[in-house]
Amino acid sequence: MIFKHIDEVGYTPDIDCYLRHGGYEVLRNAVTRKPEELIDQVKKSGLRGRGGAGFPCGVKWGLVDRKSGKPIYLIVNADESEPGTFKDRYIIHQDPHQLIEGTMISCFANNVKQAYIYIRGEFPIGARILEQAIAEARRHNFVGPNILGTGYGCEIYVHRGAGAYICGEETGLIESLEGKRAYPRIKPPYFPAVLGLYQCPTIVNNVETLCHVKHIVEMGGEAYSKIGTPNNTGTRILCVSGHVRKPGYYEFEVGKITLGQLLYDVCGGPLPGRTFKAIIPGGSSAKVLKVGERYKGKRKVGAEMVDYDWGIEDVPMDFDCLAMIGSMGGSGGVIVMDDSVNMVEALANINAFYSHESCGQCTPCREGSLWMKKITSRMVHEEARTEDGALLKSVADQIAGRTICAFGEACSWPTQSFVAKFGDEFKGYSENKKQPKVSGSLELI
Ligand SMILES: Cc1cc2nc3c(=O)[nH]c(=O)nc-3n(C[C@H](O)[C@H](O)[C@H](O)COP(=O)(O)O)c2cc1C
Numbered sequence: 001m002i003f004k005h006i007d008e009v010g011y012t013p014d015i016d017c018y019l020r021h022g023g024y025e026v027l028r029n030a031v032t033r034k035p036e037e038l039i040d041q042v043k044k045s046g047l048r049g050r051g052g053a054g055f056p057c058g059v060k061w062g063l064v065d066r067k068s069g070k071p072i073y074l075i076v077n078a079d080e081s082e083p084g085t086f087k088d089r090y091i092i093h094q095d096p097h098q099l100i101e102g103t104m105i106s107c108f109a110n111n112v113k114q115a116y117i118y119i120r121g122e123f124p125i126g127a128r129i130l131e132q133a134i135a136e137a138r139r140h141n142f143v144g145p146n147i148l149g150t151g152y153g154c155e156i157y158v159h160r161g162a163g164a165y166i167c168g169e170e171t172g173l174i175e176s177l178e179g180k181r182a183y184p185r186i187k188p189p190y191f192p193a194v195l196g197l198y199q200c201p202t203i204v205n206n207v208e209t210l211c212h213v214k215h216i217v218e219m220g221g222e223a224y225s226k227i228g229t230p231n232n233t234g235t236r237i238l239c240v241s242g243h244v245r246k247p248g249y250y251e252f253e254v255g256k257i258t259l260g261q262l263l264y265d266v267c268g269g270p271l272p273g274r275t276f277k278a279i280i281p282g283g284s285s286a287k288v289l290k291v292g293e294r295y296k297g298k299r300k301v302g303a304e305m306v307d308y309d310w311g312i313e314d315v316p317m318d319f320d321c322l323a324m325i326g327s328m329g330g331s332g333g334v335i336v337m338d339d340s341v342n343m344v345e346a347l348a349n350i351n352a353f354y355s356h357e358s359c360g361q362c363t364p365c366r367e368g369s370l371w372m373k374k375i376t377s378r379m380v381h382e383e384a385r386t387e388d389g390a391l392l393k394s395v396a397d398q399i400a401g402r403t404i405c406a407f408g409e410a411c412s413w414p415t416q417s418f419v420a421k422f423g424d425e426f427k428g429y430s431e432n433k434k435q436p437k438v439s440g441s442l443e444l445i
């Protein structure tokens with residue numbers, strides 16, 4: 001769907017190529033319809049946001065305060081800051097008009113007159129591509145004061161981000177767009193749908209989410225909802241990185257492929273002489289999965305509750321199944337680690353990132369992320385203290401749920417899951433101060 005043309009030989013990101021492939025025909029049709037009807041199609045489609053939380057797009061649009069009399073803004077979240085995620089950049093580079101068309105349809109549906117594409121500062125080429133594509137679209141009246149002669153007008157502005165992970169969090173993004181430091185806002189009262197950009201109702205959606213809107217409006221919400229699996233509709237792009245033979249971007253119907261099929265059939269399996277050890281299925285903040293562990297429980301399939309007993313290779317790649325086994329689909333960034341990886345070093349790397357990126361507003365996040373970094377850094381530098389394994393877990397357990405934004409969870413979930421599943425390696429560092437001892441289990445407080 002999203003990649004339908006992108007991977008064709010000779011497909012280029014300019015508007016002429018897009019038009020030759022039927023581009024902007026869906027917008028042309030959409031502006032002849034009632035906006036409420038378009039919102040209804042998105043609701044029927046069951047589309048869930050592809051930015052991280054998997055929140056239903058139609059529900060989000062339904063929450064927008066349309067009675068305030070204030071302008072409604074739409075922001076395209078192109079910050080793509082979650083480590084392991086690289087799909088939005090690819091769409092922007094290869095097919096910017098698909099994003100612009102999806103954005104304009106979404107703007108028309110929600111009576112938005114001004115939209116912003118907030119793109120991370122480290123993507124200067126993407127920003128230039130978007131600026132050029134918007135200029136092309138404006139020349140064809142797909143963007144501007146009188147779109148396709150309908151009298152409806154909408155402008156899109158590209159805003160280059162400030163180069164911080166927290167600029168991807170929607171309220172931090174809004175602060176940054178307003179020209180301030182990206183300090184996330186407290187919800188309530190600052191739900192973007194009510195009090196967003198310039199204290200006006202605002203929709204924030206991910207790049208990939210908005211591309212899907214185009215396809216939903218084209219085929220109808222009902223038809224879209226039949227793609228994928230119930231409650232996990234449509235397709236999604238998985239970005240696979242790390243220790244597989246064929247890393248890259250792959251688009252699948254949500255839930256129609258298992259993690260095992262993805263790793264072995266699609267990505268070609270482990271590197272020569274290696275075996276898989278651990279997988280992070282949805283960007284670095286998602287809880288790690290350990291190869292060899294099993295997950296049991298009951299789940300709803302159609303009207304029935306059925307038992308499941310999965311190894312990680314059996315888990316369908318959808319929002320609900322990954323949540324059932326204690327992780328998440330998140331941003332679609334699948335990070336693969338094989339048996340060459342030292343899990344303490346891997347976590348030290350992740351913790352250094354989160355500590356650097358905490359905005360510092362909340363004490364548990366600011367101090368806790370730093371302490372987790374210091375402890376794992378001590379471990380890899382052979383300076384660990386005996387109590388460090390238990391201390392690490394204790395610090396992580398006191399962050400999540402006590403902060404302004406979900407960064408608190410994002411920074412503590414890796415530590416909690418690494419320590420819970422690879423405790424022996426952490427225990428080895430605490431006791432030996434050198435190489436991990438692979439025996440016994442970590443005594444946790
Ligand atoms: C710390 C943090 C970083 C985030 N970074 C991004 C990001 O880079 N891109 C993104 O689309 N969403 C990101 N999100 C999620 C956004 O806050 C927001 O939920 C999302 O843009 C909504 O779009 P969607 O409903 O289409 O998924 C982040 C959330 C958190 C808590």
Ligand code: SF4
Nearest residue numbers: 359361362365403407
């Ligand atoms: S949780 Fe962390 S990133 Fe979020 S507002 Fe608090 S200090 Fe900032």
